[in-house]
Amino acid sequence: MNNKIKFSDLTIKDFFFFNRMITPTFITIVYWIALFFIVIASLTMILGSFALFTYSFSAGLVTFFSGIVTFIAGFISTRIGFELICILFNINHNIEKLANEKTNSETQE
Known part of the structure; x- marks a missing residue:
């Protein structure tokens, strides 16, 4: 989405x-912030699993793999979610273009 908003033109x-x-305009910024939090959460789980290994090997192993799954699933689901938001804005933009073309053709007749 390369629709840059010129804030000087915004009334x-x-x-x-x-x-x-x-x-x-803000979707890209929010997307990168979400990815940052996913990385932090998954790294916290992975590094925290090493502390759990001293108490319970199985709990540490589950937490370690949960951190990896959180990393992969978080990246994929975040990308899909933000792409769906972008699709909605593209649909809105295309409908506006169709409406403008229809009103322009009606006024020319």
Whole structure:
């Protein structure tokens, strides 16, 4: 999504009445923040599993593999979720283009 919003062109009316979408601009930032937290959570689980090995080998092993699964599943599910959000904005953009083309063709007739 390369829809860059020029904030100098954004009016108060556009902001309060949702005439222009600003969320697609922030999706990339939020995506990278989510990935950062997934990495932190999975590394915490993996490193914490080594402390559990001293008390219970099976609990440490389960926690270690849970950290790996959290890392992989977190990356995949986050990517899918954010792609679905991007698809919704692309659908909205395409519907707006179709509506504008229809109104332009009706005014020319």
